Amino acid sequence: MNINFKKIEEKWQKRWEEAEIFNANPDNREKFFITAAFPYLNGVLHAGHLRTFTIPEVMARYQRMKDKNVLWTFGYHVTGTPILGLAELIKKKDEKTIWAYTNLHKVPKEDLLNLTTPEKIVEYFSKKAEEAFKKAGFSLDWRRQFTTNDEEFKKFIIWQFHKLKEKGLIVKGSHPVRYCPSCDNPVEDHDLLEGEDSTIVEYILIKFKMGDIYLPAATLRPETVFGVVNLWVNPNEDYVKVKVYDEEKKSEEIWILSKKAMNKLIHQNKKFEILEEFKGEKLVNLRAINPITNKEVPILPAEFVKTTVGTGIVMSVPAHAPYDYIALKDLNKLDEVGIIPLIKVPGYSEYPAKDVVEKYKIKSQKDVENLEKATKEVYKAEFHKGVLNENCKEYAGYKVREIKDKLTNDLIKKGYAEVMYEFSVERVRCRCGAECVVKLVKDQWFIKYSDKKWKELAHKCVDRMNFIPENYKKIFHEMIDWMKDKACVRRRGLGTKFPFEDGWIIESLSDSTIYPAYYTIVKYIKEHNIKAEQLTNELFDYIFLGKGDIEEIAKTTNIDKEVIENMRNEFIYYYPVDWRCSAKDLVPNHLTFYIFNHVAIFPEEFWPRGIVVNGYVTIENQKLSKSKGPLLPILEVVEKYGADVGRFYIATAAEIPQDADIKFSTLEKTKQFLERFYLLAKEIIDMKDNKESYIDKWLLSRINLHIKEYKNYMDNFELRKAGILIYEFLEDLRWYKRRGGNNKEILIKFIETLTLLLAPFTPHICEEIWEMLGKEGFVSLAKLPEVGEIDEEILKGEEYLKRLIEDIKEIIEVAKIKPNKIYIYTAEDWKCEVCEIVNKNRDKNVREIMKEIMKDERFRKKGKEISKLLNTIIKINAIPLDEEKILSQNKEFLEKEFNAEIVINGEDKGNKKRFAIPMKPAIYIE
């Protein structure tokens, strides 16, 4: 029973292409614009792409069958550094790269060694991607393809940046990066030997004063500044007195801090001139003034002070920091310097630090293990539940977590404090072996995502958008709140030249935010051979914003007025994007930028309408990896299992938000399933009989019920549920046959429906069957079936029979009887009446239903019995049915099933009749 899927697929792909049926042009139908985040082309399309792209592909086909005018297309992302880096690695014949690309990406070695420039790589992999899309049967409009390195597209990006700049959203500033001083370069995760998962943490330096000298105390808890009773230094470490020049503030000050800290701050916009070097002990017992409280405090020695973190100067807050508390006790100074409570925390005394030191039985500052635990506990409790007390001046009464940011900003604004960046882990090392530092990059260009007004617009957009799954609405709101300014230019890589300063290239996440708009017009640019230099800012203003004088623009750009008008109209027709689909990794970056940039540039009617976020893909429980594998290229799936199999499997392997695990054995099963479907269709088409029977109506009802459910599922992107429904169809067919159904007319309707519903998932095999059914035209363009009559009673009747069969079977098995005669007794009338009352009061709860029943005096007499009955009726969800009629109609069927005589409501054998309940008849077997 080998079916040549490959041949079928090629046949239909060719026909689709010849007929150009997926090319989209505006007309008077309702439009549907769906997009997926385009792929980055530093390799072949793999199983992850297959999932993320099959979701919109299936949806595009579904909507097309709902008679929508669907725009569905793709571009390629090529800007940035990875492709550049790949070209260099290939040129160098890097062993690991060669291995990965020949074995995982399946690039023949002779081809691979040729890919020594970014341009060649883009050309090669874009061809491969196109081949993969085509062989997977994607219904794309191929006239709209482009890459982000096309000169025409770059003009679009330049226009976008002008729009942002006009609104004041492109700004210059500095920002911290991980940096290797030895390589003199920022380092990315994969450049690191150690400390890959480190993040950059902001320490606050509170500048204590000693005359005109500052001692910057580094802290993560600036809110405790009100409770400082002394400062700590490490007596054995090296400290320096320095002249500090701040390059940003252009100011000069004298500081004392550890030598190590100075060496770090060199990278953070500061220049130093050493005036004096000494050991920490020299500072001991000097006094310094807290700039916030003006309180003078002594400087004391402590060994726990590390100079690898912070400045080597630490504020001491014994009420809330276990280290400080125990160190003061060690020195026997606690009484002398005092202890100031600041934060009230439920479950702790005035001095939480004291509580935990006692709780963990900490005896000295050398007990680091317990001190860490204690510190964590106090910090957590105080941050989450703590409220600042009256010692905290204007911040009194606020919760720590609410006021912390404001307090910090206030301190900085007033000049009492500065920011110092540190890694979250102690050691971060570059591949070259050198220790990395946090460097503050100067004169960097940013997109000002921190802008409050901008954020408000983004929130407004999110409020109106649809999200699949729904909880992403909340997540996007949070993303918008957390968004900081993003550096938008780089020195290296492919991409658009930054229009406002030479030497920069627009960073690749920033050049891919509003490109779906470009899809709507790129076909005109290609068709009319429009050159990059013709694509002026004024032209884009007109097309996307309706601004400017078209006559003028036509003249200056030398583009036909009509063409410009068409572009404008096509944009208006298809925009906004109805759904944007992506895997969840793009949520905190691309998808959020997508929203931001749309609301900044376009009027409200063109803001995004919806986002679909899908989970990841694993293969036999292994994460995908472009460099280590597994990868499973789309082309390999298509080759080994067939396009339809791959599509159906991946689209239904998991619900959208869940991660999907690809299992080869299940893929194999899917293949068998599709083969069965095809053979079944063939069998039905070849049928000669046309026997009508009672069960026909049941099957029709089931078909209609499934059509209805299918549409509900598909409209909500519940592809897995829609897929499972297809299997239910086959189960229905089994029951239909078992009940003696064999009506060709009905079965043709059955297979026709199934073909239509499967077509978005498995279009090739469906086209083939559609043709076998003698239908005109492509199933891809056919209309979905309407929902016909659903006869609830006949559905319930069959369900009743199924349940009865189950019951009888169970008795036979447990009692180990071989039945000769089966007696079936339906419930007495009064029980059916109760059942009816229950069904009429579905919306009420049990107690209320009981009240309703007890209105009748006859029932009141049977109080106890009724309450039991009521529970059972609810539990088995019984509805009133003419059971006796169903039984007698199907007596023959039951007799055949059990090979025994069936007696309906006959002599009460074994005193069983009294057990009968609506939809659960009593049974006696002999």
Add this chain to the structure above:
RNA sequence: GCAGGGGUCGCCAAGCCUGGCCAAAGGCGCCGGACUUAAGAUCCGGUCCCGAAGGGGUUCCGGGGUUCAAAUCCCCGCCCCUGCACCA
């Protein structure tokens, strides 16, 4: 740390929002049967424990609670995964 997702009867995985057709769908695996020369495929049945009458018992990470009724709602705790940006 912050945020999000998750822990279900061998495995995978529904259900949870909207409590009661939930001993809990479906698939895989396993066991038995039909078909077949055989294999595969397909079909029928079984797969927590007990049971010679459709029943009973014990289950949905652990512990409390709400309710006539909890896998589902609430509280506390444990464990796992992902993201935290300048990188596509």
